[in-house]
Amino acid sequence: MLYAANIHARDVADEWAIRAENWLAELEELQKPRRLRERNSNSLILAGHGNSLRVEKGALIIKHGFTHYPQKQECRRYFKGDLELPRIIVLLDGSGSLSFDVLDWLAEQSIALARIKASGDVAIVASGDGFAADQTKIDWQRETLACPKRRMAFVQDLIAGKLRNSIATLSGHLPQTVDTDAAIARAERGIAELGRPLDDLQQVRAIEGECASLYFRAWRHLRPQWKISKRYPVPDSWLTYRGRSSVHECKPENRRATDPINAMLNYGYAVIHSKLQVIAIADGYSPLLGIMHRQKRTSVSYILDMLEPERPRVDAAILDFVQSRTFTGADFILRKDGACRLSPQLARVVAQLV
Incomplete structure:
Protein backbone atom coordinates (compact mmCIF):
# COMPACT_ATOMS: atom_id res chain seq x y z
CA MET A 1 0.00 0.00 0.00
CA SER A 127 7.65 53.26 -7.83
CA GLY A 128 11.18 53.63 -9.05
CA ASP A 129 10.39 57.23 -10.02
CA GLY A 130 9.28 58.16 -6.54
CA PHE A 131 6.41 60.59 -5.97
CA ALA A 132 7.04 63.39 -8.47
CA ALA A 133 4.13 65.52 -7.24
CA ASP A 134 2.87 68.05 -9.76
CA GLN A 135 0.95 70.70 -7.82
CA THR A 136 -1.07 71.68 -10.90
CA LYS A 137 -2.35 68.13 -11.35
CA ILE A 138 -3.07 67.64 -7.66
CA ASP A 139 -4.98 70.93 -7.61
CA TRP A 140 -6.98 69.66 -10.59
CA GLN A 141 -7.85 66.48 -8.66
CA ARG A 142 -8.96 68.45 -5.59
CA GLU A 143 -10.94 71.03 -7.54
CA THR A 144 -12.67 68.36 -9.63
CA LEU A 145 -13.62 66.44 -6.50
CA ALA A 146 -14.87 69.57 -4.72
CA CYS A 147 -17.05 70.79 -7.60
CA PRO A 148 -20.18 68.58 -8.04
CA LYS A 149 -20.64 69.60 -11.69
CA ARG A 150 -17.03 68.87 -12.65
CA ARG A 151 -17.01 65.65 -10.66
CA MET A 152 -20.16 64.41 -12.42
CA ALA A 153 -18.72 65.28 -15.82
CA PHE A 154 -15.52 63.37 -15.00
CA VAL A 155 -17.40 60.29 -13.74
CA GLN A 156 -19.81 60.22 -16.67
CA ASP A 157 -16.96 60.44 -19.16
CA LEU A 158 -15.02 57.74 -17.27
CA ILE A 159 -17.89 55.23 -17.27
CA ALA A 160 -18.82 56.05 -20.87
CA GLY A 161 -15.25 55.10 -21.81
CA LYS A 162 -15.61 51.87 -19.87
CA LEU A 163 -18.83 51.03 -21.71
CA ARG A 164 -17.25 51.75 -25.10
CA ASN A 165 -14.43 49.34 -24.26
CA SER A 166 -17.01 46.83 -23.01
CA ILE A 167 -18.74 46.89 -26.39
CA ALA A 168 -15.42 46.18 -28.10
CA THR A 169 -14.83 43.22 -25.80
CA LEU A 170 -18.35 41.85 -26.27
CA SER A 171 -18.31 42.16 -30.04
CA GLY A 172 -14.74 40.98 -30.63
CA HIS A 173 -13.96 38.41 -27.95
CA LEU A 174 -17.18 36.49 -27.23
CA PRO A 175 -19.47 34.30 -29.35
CA GLN A 176 -22.35 36.38 -30.69
CA THR A 177 -25.51 35.29 -28.86
CA VAL A 178 -28.79 36.84 -27.74
CA ASP A 179 -27.14 37.70 -24.41
CA THR A 180 -24.21 39.37 -26.16
CA ASP A 181 -26.55 41.45 -28.34
CA ALA A 182 -28.56 42.49 -25.28
CA ALA A 183 -25.41 43.54 -23.42
CA ILE A 184 -24.16 45.59 -26.37
CA ALA A 185 -27.54 47.27 -26.80
CA ARG A 186 -27.69 48.18 -23.09
CA ALA A 187 -24.14 49.54 -23.17
CA GLU A 188 -25.00 51.72 -26.17
CA ARG A 189 -28.06 53.07 -24.33
CA GLY A 190 -25.87 53.61 -21.28
CA ILE A 191 -23.42 55.72 -23.29
CA ALA A 192 -26.31 57.82 -24.60
CA GLU A 193 -27.68 58.28 -21.06
CA LEU A 194 -24.25 59.30 -19.78
CA GLY A 195 -24.05 61.92 -22.51
CA ARG A 196 -26.92 63.82 -20.89
CA PRO A 197 -26.79 65.85 -17.63
CA LEU A 198 -27.39 63.66 -14.56
CA ASP A 199 -28.23 64.73 -11.03
CA ASP A 200 -26.06 62.54 -8.84
CA LEU A 201 -23.49 59.76 -8.77
CA GLN A 202 -26.07 57.10 -7.91
CA GLN A 203 -27.62 57.48 -11.36
CA VAL A 204 -24.25 56.78 -12.94
CA ARG A 205 -23.73 53.76 -10.70
CA ALA A 206 -27.20 52.46 -11.59
CA ILE A 207 -26.43 52.69 -15.32
CA GLU A 208 -23.04 51.05 -14.81
CA GLY A 209 -24.56 48.29 -12.65
CA GLU A 210 -27.25 47.40 -15.21
CA CYS A 211 -24.70 47.31 -18.02
CA ALA A 212 -22.29 45.20 -15.94
CA SER A 213 -25.01 42.69 -15.10
CA LEU A 214 -25.81 42.09 -18.78
CA TYR A 215 -22.11 42.23 -19.71
CA PHE A 216 -21.17 39.30 -17.48
CA ARG A 217 -24.40 37.45 -18.29
CA ALA A 218 -23.08 37.24 -21.85
CA TRP A 219 -20.10 35.33 -20.44
CA ARG A 220 -22.33 32.45 -19.33
CA HIS A 221 -21.83 30.78 -22.70
CA LEU A 222 -18.12 30.32 -21.95
CA ARG A 223 -17.10 26.67 -21.83
CA PRO A 224 -13.41 26.41 -20.88
CA GLN A 225 -11.74 23.33 -22.34
CA TRP A 226 -10.57 20.81 -19.74
CA LYS A 227 -8.40 17.74 -19.84
CA ILE A 228 -10.08 15.66 -17.17
CA SER A 229 -7.74 13.68 -14.94
CA LYS A 230 -8.40 11.40 -11.97
CA ARG A 231 -5.27 12.77 -10.34
CA TYR A 232 -6.50 16.36 -10.63
CA PRO A 233 -10.33 16.30 -10.65
CA VAL A 234 -12.19 19.45 -11.67
CA PRO A 235 -15.28 20.70 -9.79
CA ASP A 236 -18.46 20.87 -11.84
CA SER A 237 -18.74 24.58 -11.03
CA TRP A 238 -15.55 25.21 -13.04
CA LEU A 239 -16.95 23.78 -16.27
CA THR A 240 -19.01 26.91 -17.03
CA TYR A 241 -18.86 30.56 -16.05
CA ARG A 242 -21.54 31.47 -13.52
CA GLY A 243 -20.83 35.13 -12.96
CA ARG A 244 -18.38 37.65 -11.58
CA SER A 245 -19.35 37.42 -7.89
CA SER A 246 -17.94 34.78 -5.56
CA VAL A 247 -20.44 32.07 -4.58
CA HIS A 248 -19.08 32.10 -1.01
CA GLU A 249 -19.61 35.81 -0.38
CA CYS A 250 -22.76 37.10 1.28
CA LYS A 251 -22.48 40.29 -0.76
CA PRO A 252 -22.12 40.30 -4.58
CA GLU A 253 -18.33 40.73 -4.43
CA ASN A 254 -15.49 39.01 -6.23
CA ARG A 255 -12.52 39.45 -3.90
CA ARG A 256 -12.36 35.71 -3.15
CA ALA A 257 -12.61 34.04 -6.56
CA THR A 258 -14.13 30.57 -6.49
CA ASP A 259 -13.53 29.63 -10.13
CA PRO A 260 -10.57 29.82 -12.54
CA ILE A 261 -11.85 32.61 -14.79
CA ASN A 262 -12.53 35.00 -11.91
CA ALA A 263 -9.17 34.10 -10.38
CA MET A 264 -7.46 35.04 -13.64
CA LEU A 265 -9.44 38.28 -13.87
CA ASN A 266 -8.39 39.23 -10.33
CA TYR A 267 -4.73 38.73 -11.22
CA GLY A 268 -5.10 40.70 -14.45
CA TYR A 269 -6.79 43.63 -12.71
CA ALA A 270 -4.11 43.63 -10.01
CA VAL A 271 -1.27 43.83 -12.55
CA ILE A 272 -2.92 46.71 -14.43
CA HIS A 273 -3.66 48.40 -11.09
CA SER A 274 0.05 48.25 -10.25
CA LYS A 275 1.13 49.67 -13.60
CA LEU A 276 -1.43 52.48 -13.47
CA GLN A 277 -0.24 53.41 -10.00
CA VAL A 278 3.36 53.63 -11.21
CA ILE A 279 2.31 55.82 -14.15
CA ALA A 280 0.08 58.10 -12.06
CA ILE A 281 2.80 58.73 -9.49
CA ALA A 282 5.42 59.34 -12.16
CA ASP A 283 3.07 61.80 -13.90
CA GLY A 284 2.59 63.76 -10.68
CA TYR A 285 -0.94 62.75 -9.64
CA SER A 286 -1.82 61.78 -6.09
CA PRO A 287 -3.01 58.15 -6.03
CA LEU A 288 -5.07 58.93 -2.91
CA LEU A 289 -7.24 61.68 -4.41
CA GLY A 290 -9.94 59.64 -6.09
CA ILE A 291 -12.74 61.46 -7.89
CA MET A 292 -15.28 58.71 -8.52
CA HIS A 293 -13.98 56.37 -5.84
CA ARG A 294 -13.76 57.79 -2.35
CA GLN A 295 -12.79 55.08 0.11
CA LYS A 296 -10.40 54.97 3.06
CA ARG A 297 -7.72 57.62 3.32
CA THR A 298 -5.10 54.94 2.76
CA SER A 299 -6.82 53.66 -0.39
CA VAL A 300 -5.34 54.55 -3.78
CA SER A 301 -8.75 55.73 -4.94
CA TYR A 302 -7.52 57.63 -8.00
CA ILE A 303 -5.97 54.43 -9.36
CA LEU A 304 -9.36 52.74 -9.01
CA ASP A 305 -10.77 55.58 -11.12
CA MET A 306 -8.16 55.00 -13.81
CA LEU A 307 -8.75 51.25 -13.69
CA GLU A 308 -12.42 51.46 -14.72
CA PRO A 309 -11.99 51.88 -18.51
CA GLU A 310 -9.09 49.38 -18.48
CA ARG A 311 -11.11 46.49 -17.04
CA PRO A 312 -12.77 45.51 -20.35
CA ARG A 313 -9.34 45.41 -22.01
CA VAL A 314 -8.11 43.00 -19.35
CA ASP A 315 -11.30 41.00 -19.87
CA ALA A 316 -10.57 40.76 -23.60
CA ALA A 317 -7.07 39.36 -22.99
CA ILE A 318 -8.38 36.80 -20.47
CA LEU A 319 -11.27 35.79 -22.75
CA ASP A 320 -8.94 35.14 -25.67
CA PHE A 321 -6.62 33.17 -23.41
CA VAL A 322 -9.38 31.02 -21.89
CA GLN A 323 -10.95 30.22 -25.24
CA SER A 324 -7.66 29.18 -26.85
CA ARG A 325 -6.26 26.87 -24.15
CA THR A 326 -7.00 23.50 -22.61
CA PHE A 327 -6.60 23.47 -18.84
CA THR A 328 -6.19 20.71 -16.28
CA GLY A 329 -6.85 20.59 -12.55
CA ALA A 330 -3.07 20.86 -12.07
CA ASP A 331 -3.24 24.47 -13.27
CA PHE A 332 -5.25 25.57 -10.25
CA ILE A 333 -5.29 25.23 -6.50
CA LEU A 334 -8.56 24.76 -4.61
CA ARG A 335 -8.18 25.98 -1.04
CA LYS A 336 -10.04 24.57 1.93
CA ASP A 337 -12.30 27.66 2.03
CA GLY A 338 -13.38 27.05 -1.59
CA ALA A 339 -11.25 29.84 -3.04
CA CYS A 340 -9.55 29.15 -6.37
CA ARG A 341 -5.92 30.13 -6.92
CA LEU A 342 -3.70 29.88 -10.00
CA SER A 343 -0.63 27.67 -10.04
CA PRO A 344 2.49 29.88 -9.86
CA GLN A 345 3.57 29.47 -13.49
CA LEU A 346 0.06 29.98 -14.84
CA ALA A 347 -0.15 33.14 -12.71
CA ARG A 348 3.05 34.39 -14.39
CA VAL A 349 1.52 33.81 -17.83
CA VAL A 350 -1.70 35.65 -16.90
CA ALA A 351 0.29 38.55 -15.47
CA GLN A 352 2.34 38.77 -18.68
CA LEU A 353 -0.82 38.78 -20.83
CA VAL A 354 -1.86 42.21 -19.56
Missing part, protein backbone atom coordinates in the same frame (compact mmCIF):
# COMPACT_ATOMS: atom_id res chain seq x y z
CA LEU A 2 2.82 2.39 0.87
CA TYR A 3 4.58 1.62 -2.42
CA ALA A 4 1.37 2.28 -4.39
CA ALA A 5 0.84 5.55 -2.53
CA ASN A 6 4.39 6.63 -3.36
CA ILE A 7 3.86 5.82 -7.05
CA HIS A 8 0.63 7.86 -7.08
CA ALA A 9 2.31 10.82 -5.37
CA ARG A 10 5.15 10.71 -7.89
CA ASP A 11 2.73 10.64 -10.83
CA VAL A 12 0.82 13.60 -9.43
CA ALA A 13 4.07 15.54 -8.97
CA ASP A 14 5.12 14.66 -12.52
CA GLU A 15 1.89 16.01 -13.97
CA TRP A 16 2.27 19.23 -11.96
CA ALA A 17 5.85 19.61 -13.24
CA ILE A 18 4.80 19.03 -16.85
CA ARG A 19 2.09 21.67 -16.64
CA ALA A 20 4.51 24.11 -15.01
CA GLU A 21 7.07 23.61 -17.77
CA ASN A 22 4.38 24.07 -20.42
CA TRP A 23 3.35 27.42 -18.94
CA LEU A 24 7.00 28.46 -18.69
CA ALA A 25 7.42 27.78 -22.41
CA GLU A 26 4.30 29.83 -23.17
CA LEU A 27 5.61 32.66 -21.01
CA GLU A 28 8.70 32.84 -23.20
CA GLU A 29 6.51 33.11 -26.31
CA LEU A 30 4.62 36.06 -24.80
CA GLN A 31 7.80 38.11 -24.38
CA LYS A 32 7.92 41.01 -26.83
CA PRO A 33 11.25 41.34 -28.65
CA ARG A 34 13.26 44.44 -27.82
CA ARG A 35 14.22 46.71 -30.69
CA LEU A 36 17.72 48.06 -31.05
CA ARG A 37 18.33 50.97 -28.63
CA GLU A 38 14.88 50.46 -27.12
CA ARG A 39 14.29 49.76 -23.41
CA ASN A 40 12.74 46.40 -22.60
CA SER A 41 8.93 46.77 -22.46
CA ASN A 42 8.25 43.41 -20.77
CA SER A 43 7.53 43.13 -17.08
CA LEU A 44 9.60 40.70 -15.05
CA ILE A 45 7.22 38.31 -13.28
CA LEU A 46 8.53 36.37 -10.26
CA ALA A 47 6.65 33.56 -8.54
CA GLY A 48 7.23 30.55 -6.32
CA HIS A 49 9.30 30.11 -3.18
CA GLY A 50 12.86 31.26 -2.68
CA ASN A 51 12.90 34.36 -4.90
CA SER A 52 16.02 36.38 -4.27
CA LEU A 53 17.01 39.92 -5.25
CA ARG A 54 20.43 41.23 -4.23
CA VAL A 55 23.09 43.64 -5.42
CA GLU A 56 26.52 42.15 -6.11
CA LYS A 57 29.45 44.20 -7.42
CA GLY A 58 27.09 46.88 -8.67
CA ALA A 59 24.83 44.47 -10.58
CA LEU A 60 21.33 43.30 -9.68
CA ILE A 61 21.14 39.52 -9.24
CA ILE A 62 17.67 38.00 -9.43
CA LYS A 63 16.98 34.34 -8.70
CA HIS A 64 13.52 33.04 -9.54
CA GLY A 65 11.61 31.01 -7.00
CA PHE A 66 10.86 27.30 -7.23
CA THR A 67 7.37 26.32 -8.32
CA HIS A 68 7.74 22.60 -9.04
CA TYR A 69 10.15 19.70 -8.89
CA PRO A 70 12.40 19.05 -10.69
CA GLN A 71 13.24 22.61 -11.69
CA LYS A 72 16.46 24.42 -12.47
CA GLN A 73 16.52 27.79 -10.77
CA GLU A 74 16.59 30.66 -13.24
CA CYS A 75 19.09 33.42 -12.50
CA ARG A 76 19.35 36.86 -14.13
CA ARG A 77 22.08 39.50 -13.84
CA TYR A 78 21.33 43.12 -14.76
CA PHE A 79 23.86 45.93 -15.01
CA LYS A 80 23.07 49.62 -14.57
CA GLY A 81 21.75 51.25 -17.72
CA ASP A 82 21.12 47.87 -19.37
CA LEU A 83 18.39 48.13 -22.01
CA GLU A 84 17.22 44.67 -20.94
CA LEU A 85 16.14 46.09 -17.58
CA PRO A 86 12.36 45.71 -17.06
CA ARG A 87 10.33 48.77 -16.16
CA ILE A 88 8.42 46.90 -13.47
CA ILE A 89 9.10 43.76 -11.42
CA VAL A 90 5.99 41.94 -10.23
CA LEU A 91 6.20 39.53 -7.28
CA LEU A 92 3.29 37.07 -7.39
CA ASP A 93 2.71 35.74 -3.90
CA GLY A 94 5.38 33.13 -3.02
CA SER A 95 8.30 33.95 -0.74
CA GLY A 96 11.85 35.27 -0.87
CA SER A 97 14.06 38.13 0.17
CA LEU A 98 15.53 41.44 -0.96
CA SER A 99 17.74 44.05 0.65
CA PHE A 100 17.68 47.82 1.13
CA ASP A 101 20.46 47.96 -1.47
CA VAL A 102 18.06 46.44 -3.98
CA LEU A 103 15.45 49.13 -3.31
CA ASP A 104 18.09 51.83 -3.83
CA TRP A 105 19.28 50.14 -7.04
CA LEU A 106 15.74 49.87 -8.44
CA ALA A 107 14.96 53.50 -7.61
CA GLU A 108 18.17 54.64 -9.29
CA GLN A 109 17.25 52.74 -12.46
CA SER A 110 13.58 53.87 -12.38
CA ILE A 111 12.25 50.34 -11.92
CA ALA A 112 8.98 49.85 -10.07
CA LEU A 113 8.36 46.92 -7.75
CA ALA A 114 4.86 45.50 -7.17
CA ARG A 115 3.75 42.74 -4.83
CA ILE A 116 0.47 40.91 -5.59
CA LYS A 117 -1.14 38.46 -3.18
CA ALA A 118 -2.44 35.05 -4.20
CA SER A 119 -5.98 36.44 -3.93
CA GLY A 120 -5.23 38.97 -6.68
CA ASP A 121 -5.09 41.93 -4.29
CA VAL A 122 -2.28 44.46 -4.63
CA ALA A 123 -0.15 44.38 -1.48
CA ILE A 124 2.29 47.18 -2.29
CA VAL A 125 3.66 49.18 -5.21
CA ALA A 126 7.02 50.92 -4.92
